[in-house]
Amino acid sequence: MFIAPLPDHRTIAGAEVEMMIKGTGQPLLFLHAGHGVEPTDPLIDHLAKSYQVIVPSHPGFGASARPEGVDTIDDLAYAYLDLLENLGLTDVVLVGVSFGAWLAAELAIKGSGRFAKVVLIDAVGCKFGDRETRDIADIYATTIEQIPDLFFADHDKAMAALGNLDFKAMSDASVMRFARNREALLLFGWSPTLYNPKLRRRLHRIKVPTLVLWGAQDKVVSPDYGRHYAAAIPGATFEVVEAAGHYGYLEQPEAFGAKIDAFLTA
Amino acid sequence: MEFWHFSEQSMHPAWDAIQGPTKVLVDNRHCDPQTAHELYNRYLDEWVIADQLGYNIFVNEHHASANCMSASCLLTLGILARQTKNARLLCLGVPVTNRTDPYRVAEELAMIDVISGGRLEIGLVKASPFELAMSNQSPARIMDRYWEAHDFIVKALTYDGGPFSWEGEFYNYRNVNVWPRPLQQPMPPMWITASGAGTGRKVAQLGYVCATFFNGAGTRPLFEAYKDEYRKTWKRPAPIDRFAYLAITCCGRNEKEVATRFAKMKPYLDVQPRTPKGWTNPPGYESAELNAGALRAGKTGRINFGLPENPSRQDMADGGILFSGTPDQMYDQITKFSDRAGGIGHLLMLAQAGYLAHEETVDSMTLFATEVAPRLREYAREKDMELTEAA
Numbered sequence: 110m111f112i113a114p115l116p117d118h119r120t121i122a123g124a125e126v127e128m129m130i131k132g133t134g135q136p137l138l139f140l141h142a143g144h145g146v147e148p149t150d151p152l153i154d155h156l157a158k159s160y161q162v163i164v165p166s167h168p169g170f171g172a173s174a175r176p177e178g179v180d181t182i183d184d185l186a187y188a189y190l191d192l193l194e195n196l197g198l199t200d201v202v203l204v205g206v207s208f209g210a211w212l213a214a215e216l217a218i219k220g221s222g223r224f225a226k227v228v229l230i231d232a233v234g235c236k237f238g239d240r241e242t243r244d245i246a247d248i249y250a251t252t253i254e255q256i257p258d259l260f261f262a263d264h265d266k267a268m269a270a271l272g273n274l275d276f277k278a279m280s281d282a283s284v285m286r287f288a289r290n291r292e293a294l295l296l297f298g299w300s301p302t303l304y305n306p307k308l309r310r311r312l313h314r315i316k317v318p319t320l321v322l323w324g325a326q327d328k329v330v331s332p333d334y335g336r337h338y339a340a341a342i343p344g345a346t347f348e349v350v351e352a353a354g355h356y357g358y359l360e361q362p363e364a365f366g367a368k369i370d371a372f373l374t375a
Numbered sequence: 376m377e378f379w380h381f382s383e384q385s386m387h388p389a390w391d392a393i394q395g396p397t398k399v400l401v402d403n404r405h406c407d408p409q410t411a412h413e414l415y416n417r418y419l420d421e422w423v424i425a426d427q428l429g430y431n432i433f434v435n436e437h438h439a440s441a442n443c444m445s446a447s448c449l450l451t452l453g454i455l456a457r458q459t460k461n462a463r464l465l466c467l468g469v470p471v472t473n474r475t476d477p478y479r480v481a482e483e484l485a486m487i488d489v490i491s492g493g494r495l496e497i498g499l500v501k502a503s504p505f506e507l508a509m510s511n512q513s514p515a516r517i518m519d520r521y522w523e524a525h526d527f528i529v530k531a532l533t534y535d536g537g538p539f540s541w542e543g544e545f546y547n548y549r550n551v552n553v554w555p556r557p558l559q560q561p562m563p564p565m566w567i568t569a570s571g572a573g574t575g576r577k578v579a580q581l582g583y584v585c586a587t588f589f590n591g592a593g594t595r596p597l598f599e600a601y602k603d604e605y606r607k608t609w610k611r612p613a614p615i616d617r618f619a620y621l622a623i624t625c626c627g628r629n630e631k632e633v634a635t636r637f638a639k640m641k642p643y644l645d646v647q648p649r650t651p652k653g654w655t656n657p658p659g660y661e662s663a664e665l666n667a668g669a670l671r672a673g674k675t676g677r678i679n680f681g682l683p684e685n686p687s688r689q690d691m692a693d694g695g696i697l698f699s700g701t702p703d704q705m706y707d708q709i710t711k712f713s714d715r716a717g718g719i720g721h722l723l724m725l726a727q728a729g730y731l732a733h734e735e736t737v738d739s740m741t742l743f744a745t746e747v748a749p750r751l752r753e754y755a756r757e758k759d760m761e762l763t764e765a766a
């Protein structure tokens with residue numbers, strides 16, 4: 110996972126960005142997690158049965174160029190508003206995971222009127238606790254070898270998703286994707302660590318139905334953090350998926366898919 | 376050749392008790408303030424003695440470290456500016472990528488230059504990767520930040536007249552007005568550290584001194600790149616005083632004395648790399664291309680002295696890591712290494728490392744200053760003629 114290229118390209122904010130479009134129907138923008146995305150993502154396949162799923166690799170991630178001057182989460186959000194305008198998309202379902210869910214929240218508060226519903230999965234991006242208690246694990250103080258057990262509930266599923274972290278067996282392009290994803294995740298999330306101090310007080314601006322989904326064994330941001338997130342969005346529902354870590358959508362794609370289906374068809 | 380006394384001001388009495396990393400995460404109860412008081416004063420005394428022996432002075436800084444208690448190289452230099460008389464005073468360097476306020480850096484540099492009577496030499500460095508944990512400055516785009524800080528400090532130190540404003544990508548100032556200006560006009564000599572050819576070429580374009588640390592066989596390609604670029608930029612060959620090299624140095628009168636001192640200094644090399652694994656190379660600190668290459672090669676971490684397993688004294692000298700011996704042996708080791716590197720004009724000498732005691736340190740320094748330094752100065756004079764006349 111995270112190491113195969115996306116098949117298509119689009120221009121966002123003047124930069125060539127990798128893209129995948131799967132399925133037909135109502136448009137669904139899928140914003141990937143900080144370690145990247147690849148074509149075989151099982152949750153994307155599930156959603157593509159009912160929606161036209163639009164999956165970019167964020168500017169600076171994977172093989173996507175990072176446009177001059179795009180170096181904050183706010184820049185990324187505006188780049189995506191440009192993309193939606195260029196594609197002429199409205200009534201969009203917005204789904205984000207982890208870093209991508211933070212980006213989704215930043216997009217949804219901007220009042221573009223382009224979104225029908227929002228799904229935030231194990232989101233980061235907000236600060237709820239006191240100044241001496243960390244809400245979000247310091248993922249930047251960790252080694253690559255610590256990624257599986259920090260981001261997943263199940264070590265074997267993690268290693269399978271991460272190509273066993275066997276970089277010698279990967280192609281140069283795949284290892285480069287991995288390195289670029291880590292660098293971009295740091296660029297956009299270094300400090301404050303993976304949050305925008307302003308976002309919590311802006312979440313009330315999300316006016317569309319919102320589902321906040323969480324892995325019960327998330328070690329990056331706890332389910333309690335997810336409850337705070339949902340409580341800050343008017344009318345949002347909060348649900349937990351068992352046997353799932355921060356990247357639980359890769360461990361339990363059917364369970365996440367079923368809860369998203371139920372929310373979107375309600 | 377110029378000789379620069381250096382010490383990391385280590386808290387070596389705590390090393391034995393420390394399990395795991397000696398930096399970043401190490402419990403500060405291992406640093407007994409009373410012991411620190413005695414050690415700081417001991418190390419400052421050694422720099423004062425270095426001044427009397429004809430050495431120049433070189434200081435550094437690190438943070439949250441049992442290897443180096445100097446939390447500010449400019450604080451150390453501020454003391455030595457007043458307590459020494461003749462030595463050049465080199466900070467190598469100010470980690471400008473860690474500093475949120477380069478204006479303050481420029482002010483402190485100018486103040487040291489003026490107090491010392493124009494003896495300051497300025498090194499601005501990219502911080503070690505693990506220092507970013509404490510400074511909280513981003514590893515991403517670190518070199519973009521470095522060069523803006525560099526450009527700002529150069530302008531702030533050389534600007535004559537009223538205030539100027541700076542509205543950069545990383546730094547913003549409405550009213551820059553450095554008081555006093557440096558005593559050395561237009562500004563003190565500049566140094567930059569480098570290990571690879573790319574940085575070496577940039578340093579050559581600026582004409583600054585190119586310093587490299589424990590670089591061993593990597594030194595010659597670096598200096599060759601510098602020489603090539605220097606000739607293109609300045610239309611003349613680079614003199615030997617553009618090349619500086621850091622190694623550990625240990626001098627004794629006989630084999631027994633050398634062996635005793637070597638054994639006390641060597642633990643530095645075991646303790647120094649004990650960095651928490653998560654902080655050896657945060658994403659962004661090196662380019663994605665370099666990081667991808669390292670992942671493919673199965674390399675983690677950055678510090679590799681490039682020595683064989685269980686290196687001998689000779690291996691250490693050949694590798695340019697630790698020069699140790701009697702005066703004759705040291706002259707031989709250093710000239711051979713300098714020849715292999717293509718000429719060294721400044722020897723940066725980590726002359727206190729590990730458990731080497733004050734009396735031993737001073738004796739080793741004195742022996743070197745009287746028995747080795749004069750001969751190396753003569754060697755470097757000839758080497759410089761070779762470099763500049765062969766052109």
